[in-house]
Amino acid sequence: MSVLSRLPLLSILLSGTALAAPTTAPTAADIHGLLDPLPLTLADTAAVESRCSAIFSLATKAKTALETRTGKAAIASDLTAYDHLSLILSDGSSEMYLISETNPDEKIRAAAEACVQKLAALGTEISLSRPIYDRLSAIPTAGLDTKTAYILNKQLVSYRLAGVDRDEATRAKVAQLQKEIIETGLLFAKNIRDDKGDIPLRPEELKGLPQDYIDAHKPDADGLVHVSYDYPDIFPIFDFASIRDTRRKVLIAFRNRGWPTNETVFKTLLQKRYALAQLLSKPDYATLITADKMIGNPTRAATFIDDVNVAAKPGATKDYDELLAFARTVDPSIDRLEGWDNSYMQNLLRKQKYAVDAEVVRQYFTYDKARQGIFKLVGDLFGADIRPWNTPVWDKSVTAWELYDQGKLVGRFYLDMHPRTGKYNHAAQFPIRTGVTGQQVPVGALICNFPASGPMDHDDVTTFLHEFGHLIHSLYSGKQTYSLQSMSNLQWDFIEAPSQLLEEWTWDYDTLKGFASNAQGQPIPEDLVKKMNAGRQFGEAGRWKGQLAYSAVSLNFYNRAPDFDLATMYDAQISRYSMFPPVPNTHAYASFGHLDGYSAIYYTYVWSKAIALDLFTRFKTSGIRDKATAMQYRKQVLEPGGSVDANVLIQNF
Ligand SMILES: [Zn+2]
Known part of the structure; x- marks a missing residue:
């Protein structure tokens, strides 16, 4: 994301x-x-x-x-x-x-x-x-x-x-x-990117997975189902596989993606960045990278992580205790929850306590419906008029679009949304053309890995909208006097806020009813969305503690000389902040792509979330689909791009 x-x-x-x-x-x-x-x-x-x-x-x-x-x-x-x-x-x-x-x-x-x-x-x-x-x-x-x-x-x-x-x-x-x-x-x-993964499973190990998944994952000639690291292959296993050992096995394999190849590569990256910081008279790379961010220095970042951790702990502990007690009713042999239990047990608990069944929910979403729904949403909120754009694309699954505002072209974009061999395997917005007033129209692309057909998880819809948030931010802001004023020059610890704000709309019934429908064409029931919202907060504090753990990994890898063991340092941060113990014998840093791109500043996700919640208060007051508020937000927060300080953007709104 x-x-x-x-x-x-x-x-x-x-x-x-x-x-x-x-x-x-x-x-x-x-x-x-x-x-x-x-x-x-x-x-x-x-x-x-x-x-x-x-x-x-x-x-x-x-x-x-x-x-x-x-x-x-x-x-x-x-x-x-x-x-x-x-x-x-x-x-x-x-x-x-x-x-x-x-x-x-x-x-x-x-x-x-x-x-x-x-x-x-x-x-x-x-x-x-x-x-x-x-x-x-x-x-x-x-x-x-x-x-x-x-x-x-x-x-x-x-x-x-x-x-x-x-x-x-x-x-x-x-x-x-x-x-x-x-x-x-x-x-x-x-x-x-190149580690595609191959986890061989016996067909019976897929017990609990939805039928559409089973149908799409037939055994090969060797009688085994070969599961890759592609997101549509792997995430449903954590959500639905009822055999604990299946989830454990798959999570351990997935957390070793890119390893051992990336062990020395990442160590080298840390060493080079540390050497650079030293050469520039900074004690460490975290000091260098935070100097021009909103947060200013790594000590403030560490304090921020700990402050949020204190705030999240009571809620996270309460949810954890409830989840553990629940998990024991499912499997009395469980004495503590592991990383591979989290999604599965949360799904089951939501099903029982809030009557929300993730398997039922996903029947209301497909990629195509989500795309249409998101196009309509940004039309309703921001006046975006999105039309097909006839232009060459690099793969037949890629689609191309133009965004207009009252008949005037704002920008263009590509959607490359499904897994493919050798393709970027996470979800991100890629800029292509910056956009300069009177000179150049902005162009961007979303590169994601959603299932091409069949049901899609509600989480995926949220990710899609999140990435679309980055895209419209880059398109609406791509009309400055100087390219240096574009969105990519905005302080990096603000950059996730607009996307995290937009995620709120995937929980709004009035938004969902416009596009979420099952194979029989029945729209998502209002009652189900109410229940989803009732269950939404469960586990949320714990999820943010997970984000704090990743923030601490990112910060602590870069705020010192790189003379430590990577796995030990990683596991220490997970133990300190996450509600779940480190996954044994894994090396998740080897596939944690943000450790390169974001280096020490993964905290920005948590920092931006705090800003997003603050921005959302305006919509809470005026109504989540109030067009005047949305247009004001577009004009005052999105359109200025990086032309002013992020603090000014927030104050203006
Ligand atoms: Zn993002």
């Missing part, structure tokens, strides 16, 4: 560049020529390489032109030139990153990944370019409007955090480390 930003604009001053003859900057026509096409269906690796060269050379041209500028620095010239450079590089990288995570052809994915690395290295050079920093810092700030002053200052802060003011030898070391960090991160992600 994440949003993948442009790769950090981070890396080395090419010696002598500043002395080179002035170069002309790319023209508007050059930039349009490069970024107006959307070459996401490249035929072969040669096409990827040629496209990569085009992006690289235009970005290099923009960089050199900016570095060799002379005369008085000014917003209209220098900041604009810098913004163009940033746009070329971030859109080019986003495009290649999407291809590397989604193209059906393994060779094309690998070529795109090589390009992402090449562009990231250029990004690092730019982030350490003293001539560019000098031009930007020479721009007179007197009389600047607040928004322009805000983004200019933000760039200068990032430059200093990246180490631009260090001597040349240090900058060279920083650049080398950044390059290695990016390579290691890509390898970490690739190892997760």
